[in-house]
Each structure stands twice: as C-alpha cells, then as structure tokens.
Amino acid sequence: MKIGLIGYGRMGKSFVEGILRSNIIDKKSIFIYDINEEKLKIAKEDGLIVKKSLSELENCDIIIIAVKPKDYNQLLDDMKDKINTNPLIVSFAAGIKISYIESKLGENAKIVRVMPNICTSIGEAVSAIIFNKNVKENEKLIINKIFENLGMVILLENEDLIDVITGLSGSGPAYFFLIMKSMVELGKKYGLDENIAIKLVAQTCKGAGALVLQSKEDLDKLIRMVATPGGITEEALKIMISRDIMNIIHSSISTAIEKAKLIHQNISK
Numbered sequence: 001m002k003i004g005l006i007g008y009g010r011m012g013k014s015f016v017e018g019i020l021r022s023n024i025i026d027k028k029s030i031f032i033y034d035i036n037e038e039k040l041k042i043a044k045e046d047g048l049i050v051k052k053s054l055s056e057l058e059n060c061d062i063i064i065i066a067v068k069p070k071d072y073n074q075l076l077d078d079m080k081d082k083i084n085t086n087p088l089i090v091s092f093a094a095g096i097k098i099s100y101i102e103s104k105l106g107e108n109a110k111i112v113r114v115m116p117n118i119c120t121s122i123g124e125a126v127s128a129i130i131f132n133k134n135v136k137e138n139e140k141l142i143i144n145k146i147f148e149n150l151g152m153v154i155l156l157e158n159e160d161l162i163d164v165i166t167g168l169s170g171s172g173p174a175y176f177f178l179i180m181k182s183m184v185e186l187g188k189k190y191g192l193d194e195n196i197a198i199k200l201v202a203q204t205c206k207g208a209g210a211l212v213l214q215s216k217e218d219l220d221k222l223i224r225m226v227a228t229p230g231g232i233t234e235e236a237l238k239i240m241i242s243r244d245i246m247n248i249i250h251s252s253i254s255t256a257i258e259k260a261k262l263i264h265q266n267i268s269k
Contacts, residue, residue: 001142004031004057004087005064006075008039010118011092012066015150016048018120022149033057055082062088062142069093069263076104088139090114094166095263098132098159110134112143115162115170116150125151128165130158167257175253176205 003025005012016032019025032043033051040050057063063083067075072093090112091101098111105111112135116127127147131140147153156162180201187197215222227233 001025001062002029002031002060003062003064004033004051004060005066006033006054006057007066007071008032008034008036008043009066009068011116011120012064013042013046014118014121015064015066015092015116016046018123018125018150019146021121022123024146024149031057031060053082054078058083058085058087060087062090064090064092066092069095069267072096072100073104073267076101080105086110088112088135088143090143092116093263094170094260095163096267097264098130100264100267102132108134110136110139113159113162114143114147115165116147117170117173119173120150123150126154126169127151128154128156128162128169130156130162163257163260166260167253171253171256175249180205 003019005016008016012032012034016030019030020027027047028049030048031051032040032048033054033056034040034043043050051057063079065072065075086108088110089101089105091098092114094115096113098113101111102109109132111132113130114127116125119125120127125147127150129143129147131143135143144153144155154165156165180198183201184194184197187200188194192200212219212222217225223237227237
C-alpha cells in the first residue's frame, strides 16, 4: 500500500510520525508533496521520499490532504488536472465538507473526512471519521486500521458533527496544554523544579483521562471522589465555580466550533 501525503506541516508530520511508530507502513511506501521547499527539506531530513509534483502521487492507493482550508480550492483544482487515478482521498481539514471536495474532484471520488489531533505522533489521538458513499467496505477497514494504530477511532454518520469534534478534540490538546502550563507555573512559584512539575501535571492529566475511560462512574461522581467535603480540593473547586469556569470553557470552545462552521460557508461562496 502506498500513501501520498500533501502537506508536511504540523498535522502531516504528526501523522507520518505516528504511522511509522506503529510499524503498519514502511517509510518507502510514504511519499511527501508540499509546495513549500522548506517543508520538503524537512521531510528529506526525516528520511522520507519527496515528490516535486502532484502527478507523481497518482499511483498512491491513499492520498492524505493535510493543508490549511484556505489552500483547498487551488489544490483540488490541481489534483483534478494532475491525478488521473481514483485513490482514496483522506481530508484532515476543518470546515471542508465532503460535498465540496466531490464538487471539485467529481462525483466518483472516494473521500474520507478525518478529524484527528496532534497526538497522532505518539499513538494517542482520537480521530473522527466519515466516509462518502463511494468508499468500499474493504477500504473503510484499511482506513480504520490505520487510524486505530494512531489512537481511538470514532465513526460518524452525520458530517455536521465533525465541526463539534474539531472544537472539542481536534483543538483539544491546546486547551489542556494551556491548563497544564498554568499548573506547572504555579508549581514552580511554590518551589517545584520545572521538570518535576511537568511530570506531575502531565501524569495527572493522563491518569484522569484514563480513569474517565475505564470507570463506570460519571464525571460528577469522579469529581466527588476527589473533592471530599471540607477538603482542599473542594476549596479549589469553589474558586473555579465562583469564577464561572464552565462558562469560560463553553464560550471558548463554542467559538472554535462556530469558526469551523464558517470555514465551509466562506469557501463555498
């Protein structure tokens, strides 16, 4: 199986690092194309095969598009002209709907929309996936296998939910990094070595997530399990609640979700 990757930015690079780490695909079966020469140089330094034109990807079984939404219009036009085969097209972009890609590449195009996150690089991502009607069952299995090796897979039937998932888990690592940064800085303020603070905070975040996934208890019960009445955790939570932390989180992530929706509206004009 040959995979072509268009765009060797953060998400494209993370994807490649993840699939190589999982050993499901050999380096010799991955081909990188990017209009940015500097990105191609980085791909070469990473030991990958680079291609100078889109037409050189037409023998790939799967083509992953990992470019910014604003670059899709021209890219899809170029792909229509230069790729004469019918590979599986996997799109990572927020806000770019399957119908838009079909309008550019043709009604027979086999399209998969995936919303992963940067944690693909270590096999700890969550990837939401939806297929168009042209993708065959055996091809769905191949895509599922690839992304299951990069973390958790959520299969969707309603494409509109990808905008929600973009705001929650696509952008999600950055939210946690910000919270973790704040906790690390506080630890340093109280005398902790930075490396120790990072380990404490990161492992706490990792452990909390693992507990949520493995526990049969709901989130409110898990909070109560830590925040015993009159205890120090309860005091911290009182401050968070009094400052309306839930509203801050909701309004922030809602903004991200609405922006994802706007991308499609703007690009379709």
